[in-house]
Amino acid sequence: MAYRKTPAEIRRLESAREHLVARATEVVAEVGWSQASVTAVADAAGIAAGSVYQHFASKAALAVEVFRRAAEHEVDVLGSVLHGPGSPAERLAAGVGVFARRALENRGLAYALLAAPAEPAVGAERLAFRRIYRTLFAEVIEEGMAQGALPPQNGEVTAAALTGAVGEVLVAPLGAPEEDGTDELLAELTAMALRCAGAAPSSTRP
């Protein structure tokens, strides 16, 4: 290599890569993983199919990158709410609510991240991120138990249950094109999450 890459060159290369990832994310959100072929993604990005391989060694690598970017963002958001102010129960309810609202506002992507059929590499990422969600929930639950605000329970089991419960409750609305009762759904979902963790809804008990 006679020449080093100039900063401008690096920027341009990375921007092309970023552009590709961004468009690929859109395609996945629209048509799902199984329909997001290399040619479809390349078309959406305005490049030739072969050019994809200038940026990623394989289609799986691109898919993993797409998944990871989007999922990491959701983890960050959920984590910041769960680690934010308030009692453990309040944070749990807020976290579930925020997660669900974000999913319902970006249904295609949420469905792709949560449930859409995907190649093995993406499936492995999905599993890894579900473990992260479990860990985040488990921390809050353990904290609540330590404070006596939550009854004795296996925090890992409850955390896994919450992860699955939130996903399953969201999958049906995500599949439907539009849904009216978003607010009611969120209220029911957060109430369910609190019950699941053993935190009785303080105010709304008749």
Next chain:
Amino acid sequence: MAYRKTPAEIRRLESAREHLVARATEVVAEVGWSQASVTAVADAAGIAAGSVYQHFASKAALAVEVFRRAAEHEVDVLGSVLHGPGSPAERLAAGVGVFARRALENRGLAYALLAAPAEPAVGAERLAFRRIYRTLFAEVIEEGMAQGALPPQNGEVTAAALTGAVGEVLVAPLGAPEEDGTDELLAELTAMALRCAGAAPSSTRP
């Protein structure tokens, strides 16, 4: 199941088609849907790949049949427990417990039914069966609410949550080759299910 097999049924059970479905189920339980190619299934059944198409119009049709047989059995078992004797909460706990125990006793098949990556036709079946689970759970929850044994809640949301929660809690153990704390897991799972439905077993209320 207390009936005697008729000669016709014996013939049916021994027919090549049944044999094929049974062996295909084993293959799927062992290696998952994605590795269960037509040739692999045909090999397991001791027939040629081409002969599969004497019994099923497509690979997807065979896969759907495999899924449906196994899933219907689980639905029947769960339904009979949920519609059996006992209070709604007792039946809910018993149903979750039976479902989980059966899954842990037949991990490969349970994983295939619950979570393993699968072709779209199987994914659609999976969705349909999750709707059935939701309906079964929802009936019990509505009944419990009508009796005043369960607090007011959206039964459909709780039912979906239970469906997802049970599946997610089981997926990790199903993936692991062996697990010791089966009994503790079942106890925690049923306790979680009761909390989720608002049937707190004499737990501390803040």
Next chain:
DNA sequence: GTCTATACCTAGATAGAC
């Protein structure tokens, strides 16, 4: 560096012999 064209692989499905 990007495009065009193509090689290649996998896996489902089919045809014709026995």
Next chain:
DNA sequence: GTCTATCTAGGTATAGAC
């Protein structure tokens, strides 16, 4: 009715021209 051999389609990845 079943097997062997083959066809085909879809999609990933590569080669070589520009």
